[in-house]
Amino acid sequence: MQTKPFRIGTRGSPLALAQAHETLDRLVAAHGMASEMFEIVVLSTMGDRITDRSLSEIGGKGLFTQELEDLLITEGLDFAVHSSKDMPTKLPTGLFLSAYLPREDIRDAFIGRTAKKLLDLPKNAVVGSSSLRRQALIRRLRPDIEVITYRGLVDTRLRKLAEGQVDATLLAFAGLKRLGKETVPTEIMDPDAFPPAPAQGAICIESRIGDDRVNRLLEPINHVRTHETVTCERAFLAALDGSCRTPIAGYALSDGDTLRFSGMVLTPDGTMHHRISAEGKARDALELGRKAGEDIRIIAGTDFFSSWT
Secondary structure, eight states: OOOSOEEEEEESSHHHHHHHHHHHHHHHHHHTOOGGGEEEEEEOOHHHHOOSSOHHHHTSTTTTTHHHHHHHHTTSOSEEEEEGGGSOSSOOTTEEEEEEOOOOOOOEEEEESSOSSGGGSOTTOEEEOSOHHHHHHHHHHOTTSEEEOOOSOHHHHHHHHHTTSOSEEEEEHHHHHHTTOTTOOSEEOOTTTSOOOTTTTOEEEEEETTOHHHHHHHGGGOOHHHHHHHHHHHHHHHHTTOOTTSOEEEEEEEETTEEEEEEEEEOTTSSOEEEEEEEEEGGGHHHHHHHHHHHHHHHHOHHHHHTTO
16 A cells, blocks of 8 residues: 655646646546645756756757656656656656646647737747747748747746747747646647647656556556657657757647648758658557658658758
């Protein structure tokens, strides 16, 4: 019988805490346990501490997860809650993504100060974004726009926008909704024209391989369709060796037993891009995403990918 609280690891941002509490609430509901049987353990990560440089400059993905994973490996945590799009495609030995919560909206949200839509921004407007994918997509649609690196918590970015430091910014709509800020966007981006990051909008739970006690606890809250779509998207990313250093977009949609995947790779300046679509059985999600990644690598060619280095 469990006598000590299960320790849930998380970052300390308002969004990360909202995701950890959603996980806790779902576990309480699934098992009929008292909320006191769970303890939220807040850790600061390198990605939280360094906010004056882009993620690609300081190491890419893993900057928001390493401290949590280190404590998870040493059994200082029972499991950790993450934004799935922050997760590297290669996890530390002994850890795996054991569960996904039901996915929120996959789309990007545009928040404009001088125009309500990206395409309506004045010539030479300034848009702030920390994402190389968003930067490349903005440059593809509006090459006249100046894009600057723009990091910080959601409220920090919105404050900078209100102060006039930029004309607009983009954030994940899912995160805004989880923070109760769903009315903030001035435009919700069409995922066909402005495709999201792989795994955007999904909360994942990381635990130890072979820890049957914890993994049995998590099993009832795993959302199968989210697990399938994100598995496909992460396999696409892995096939391209994707990180925060590379402009890659992609999303899978579930339709019963079928998955439909759409992916895109871009040069950082947005001047060149390649798309791919694929369809297959949901049970083959891993293979579907992997093959899409391998195929688009062949279609784009070696010279295209050399622009990323």
